Amino acid sequence: MIPRLLYLPASIGLTLLVLPLAGLLLKVDWPALPALLLSPEALQPLGLSLATASVSTVLCLLLGVPLAVVIARSKPRVAGLLRALVTVPLVLPPLVGGIALLSLLGRGGVLGNSLELVGLRIPFTTAAVVIAQTFVALPFLVIAVEGALRTAGIRYERVAATLGAGRGTVFARITLPLVGPGLLAGTVLSFARALGEFGATALFAGNQAGVTRTMPLAIYTAFNGSGVTTDQAVALSLLLIAVAVIILVLVGTRRASVLS
Amino acid sequence: MIPRLLYLPASIGLTLLVLPLAGLLLKVDWPALPALLLSPEALQPLGLSLATASVSTVLCLLLGVPLAVVIARSKPRVAGLLRALVTVPLVLPPLVGGIALLSLLGRGGVLGNSLELVGLRIPFTTAAVVIAQTFVALPFLVIAVEGALRTAGIRYERVAATLGAGRGTVFARITLPLVGPGLLAGTVLSFARALGEFGATALFAGNQAGVTRTMPLAIYTAFNGSGVTTDQAVALSLLLIAVAVIILVLVGTRRASVLS
Amino acid sequence: APSTAMDAGKPGPATGLEPQTLSVYAAASLTGAFDELALLLEDENPGVDVQVTYDGSSTLATQIAAGAPADVFASADQKNLQPLADDGLTGPATRFAGNTLRIAVAPGNPLKIENLADLARPGVITVLCAAQVPCGAASATLLANAGVTLTPASEEQNVTAVVTKIAGGEADAGLVYTTDVAANPGRVEGVTPAGADAVVGHYPIAVVEGSAHAEAAQAFVDLVLSPAGQAVLAAHGFLAP
């Protein structure tokens, strides 16, 4: 059912996305790779990245699904406004997200001062990494799930209500399963975005090994290191991409089997 | 029909997204703002950003919609793999995208060499900005449209076929309008992402006023210049956010009216 | 800290510090030199761990202003440190090194670039630091002194980006610090333009106010200013302050 004409632009699009990654492969110093990838300099940030991105994704789910539901079921005008607000963090250049978070939660920040009084300091901790990642990844989840909710419509929810099911039951047993594919897509997107997050983290959380140095920061550090050995940066990037592809394919095929 | 319990996490989520932006407002040097925003240092990058992001969004549509159609109509396994490949650029830290593009299209790059032979140089041109933006924004469009296509299903396309409509007609008159909301969402997302793109642009396109200095680069440059007093960077960020919000709300309400 | 070979002669003043972790925020161009200095202090004070965070000076300054847990701040220019000092967020700033500019070209200098005027030659792709960052300000002064005007292909956000573009072949030439040429042997080659030594960029250092490790922080600053520290810096191409 696909018009044949579409195959040409589709393959150009795919090429544009995939070829640069292939280009990276040419830059790799293959003999040095295994040792580098098994070094603590590679594995520690990878572990931290996977851990923080996982926590962020859970946070995104907990906060984003309800937000998506509210937007999807709002009147068109309200929904339009909320959707715009939710999309704004996407526009922010990486740095600005960091400045914004610091100006809120940093020393002298609106909330930061109050938190300081109760002895809580968020910037430059692992919590800051999670917050930064959640901040940038949340819009993805909200928008994906909201779209799915809107397409699913409320016909089945109405049927469930006429059978006597309360809102909670309808939400858990009808709404969520119906938007399952959209939810999974949103989860994958926000996890990916959290895993790749650099800008806000760099400013808001800093770059301390084992605490806030996630993979993207490690890559940045390697890139900026003495001697522009992009080698190490490239190797770390490859590691990140490989891990991401494995996770995406695993989830993607699971998702496929759910759908079919 | 919304379970009341959801309102709490929904408002926390919205707060997390909106409050940091409000935090930015506190940092603004209001008296100096009007002059700054009307200066060529602000308007030129803004114009360039809007222009390049628009072109990138059109490119995303031209390449991404066909790609989304191919993925949505592929067998589950193939679709899972393609979807994973398309999602990978999301994971890339900004810098790595730049390195990847350079290794492909740069002077020593695989394609760059061939292009050089025919007298084409891409880095340091506005074309490079567009390519970098398209590279990072394309996944958004593809994933949003693919999801919409999958949910829309092929029932109406089948009906159109039994009425005698060829594939092209079905695509233009049935498929595209049916995924209209998803298409619009994808367009908004990719435009937003293109507008905020910094990392790949900085490395691949460089930073020349009027040619490649988009708003995010101008903000970064201003940030580097002003040091601790982030005034100018914040002011430029606000300008970018304001423009983005206006565009998003305009599109969002138009979209709402289409939906209702 | 990485185990780079040290070529410093004598150790600095022994202080005998308590075991602790010292956090040093340093401009990215100091990477090689400060790795060695950190090692030096750790050697002298067993149990002390020096963590150096490198980034753009303005990023580091912003973070310190927001309460980052830094004990020492070494900036690439006065502009990013002085406001902190003025606000009492750091102690007084002391200049500890200088840096001059070189023309960076591809190894073997294939385009035979010998002076600043060559940078403006048609067909030569030149990249500079943005005027807002320290190396860009110095570049502007140097070019103005030589009476050369040129439109760079790009105004990069930091020196590393300039070096990357030249090492990668994207650009033919650019102005970078002497230390960057020294740190990238085999990737770029330096050409000393006329009048280069007249334009010096100065690096200030200060202890961050309220540091929980004030004594160790001061010891690190002292080490940097000591002859041993200065020798390390010199070995990486820095000038005396």
Place this chain on the structure above:
Amino acid sequence: MTPALWKSAAKALLEANLQLTRGSFSLDLRLTLARGEVLALLGPNGSGKSTVLDLLAGLAIPSRGIVALDGAVLTAPGRFVAPEKRAIGLLGQEPLLFPHLTARANVAFALRVGEARLNAAAARAAADRWLDRVGLNGLGGSVPGALSGGQQQRVALARALAAGPRVLLLDEPMAALDAETAPFMRQLIREQLADTGTSAIIVTHDIVDAVVLADRVAVLHDGALIDEGTTAAVLAAPRNPFVAALAGVNLVVGTVQKGAIVAPDGRTFSVRPADAADLDATGPAAAVFRPASVVVQTEQPRHASPRNVWSARVTGIEPGSGGVRLRTSGDPEIIAELTPAAVADLGLQLGSPVWLSVKATEVSAYRR
């Protein structure tokens, strides 16, 4: 349909007064439903039947008006009780089975959240019994996408009945069912409503549904009720062409005696052998036959197959959609449909004595 039921509508279980405007369509009607009563809602396409059900179930809000169940106000200006709190079930015009659940799980869902509130295991077992009752034994594990249109409709029916609401709204519940199954499903609905004392409104385009299931009939046209009353009354005297097109049956409500039905005036109606088998016990029942089936003679018929033969007088002669409608004396009055030629031939006039005969095979019987 018994007088007792019809009177009790005065103390109605469900009362509604509904006004709604949607584009050029506007709805304005009053509706009541007595305890245990079944109302058939008839009307042409687009007359507003589904809209009425939505308004009652709380899936739509009227511009003005009120809905009250057992004295409790469900919908009124400034008041709106959510659908799930109304105990009003709705089987819509489309089956709308939950696509991610199997047929069994769809029915089990209703048993878990509905009146029964069964636990998971009990609900699954009960769901299987329900699927059995609608003739889908063995298809419990199929997802809706793997069921045929009629099979989906049956699962939806089972799900709606299983929820056990106080009032059940059924929108064309027999559409898409095959001819052999429809009578069984009709019987299932009838028994289930009777056993549980559930009141119901049934939207249908098939007069048989109204005859078998309903005590009362309401006819909707362009958003307004144009006819209403006991099923027998409305069908016997259709007040507009739409009702006439689907009605036109003689309905005799009486009691069972020896496999036949005895009318209030004592006349006995023999019925189709297949239906006679069901009339084994005594009790209320209805006999249905079409006016066209009534043979009219001016002499007593002899040596003829019709089992039902009575003498009567002509009480009315009026034009009908299918010829001339002849009303005849008796309780209930029997209507015969003749061609004008036959009326002329027999020289029939008001008051003429006639012999009526109806073949038993033309008479359907339904237990009530």
Place this chain on the structure above:
Amino acid sequence: MTPALWKSAAKALLEANLQLTRGSFSLDLRLTLARGEVLALLGPNGSGKSTVLDLLAGLAIPSRGIVALDGAVLTAPGRFVAPEKRAIGLLGQEPLLFPHLTARANVAFALRVGEARLNAAAARAAADRWLDRVGLNGLGGSVPGALSGGQQQRVALARALAAGPRVLLLDEPMAALDAETAPFMRQLIREQLADTGTSAIIVTHDIVDAVVLADRVAVLHDGALIDEGTTAAVLAAPRNPFVAALAGVNLVVGTVQKGAIVAPDGRTFSVRPADAADLDATGPAAAVFRPASVVVQTEQPRHASPRNVWSARVTGIEPGSGGVRLRTSGDPEIIAELTPAAVADLGLQLGSPVWLSVKATEVSAYRR
């Protein structure tokens, strides 16, 4: 149904041999359709009717088998012609109107891409005429979401007819239509198929559709054809309970003479006054009445309303679903359904001479 048509099925327009397995359901049948022929496909829920239509239209691919239209192979191992290139139209079981287009635009779409290939303006005008024909004048601007179920079904019907395919597959086209509208739509389909010479397969649960529209009937059960033949033959002698449940009518195919229908053996059938009005010209027509309507007497009836009275002989006595089925001599043979008591009373045996009478109001007539 005329012999000529039935014979021409040998040189079939559409030929199919289909095998398909889906879970526990499996389909295996051969089907042919002659040029201009209309086939009614009957069968219980889940017997595979919709699946057959999907396979013919190219919306599903059989495990094995072949579909050929006019000699050109459409589906075969290694060959598959896309649905849009088949000239086989399908009106599915759900209306599936394009939700983003108005009713008018839905029909206009078919006129633009289908056989007619009209331009935009012409298609819009023609679409409005189509909407008028299905009784939706004035609703052309409504989107599907603002139409009632029956209104949507009518738009879908108009759209399917407007596409003008060579073969039209209709899946329960009358479902959801109100009682008053259904006959008009049936007539519309009949005329449109006849005027354009379109062959068609109609899936239905209503025997009237088969009688009015179809030349031939095929009965599907569990994926296999269990009965097939001219409509009259299949209905007269139902070979399984399913057909019996929906069939059981006498069908007389003859010619019109003075507002009545003359059978091949010369007997004349007077019909319902409403239908008689349609029989103004001469030509082929069919009379339909139920065996239960046939009154059997051993004496000649006198002074009685029935307009149709003949003498005949009993040629068969057999048990039927609704009582005893009496076959009587003549062309076509007339079947009467009696209670066993009536048969005993009249002392009927094979060969008994009888008088048959049927009221004209019991006889429907359809032009063919």
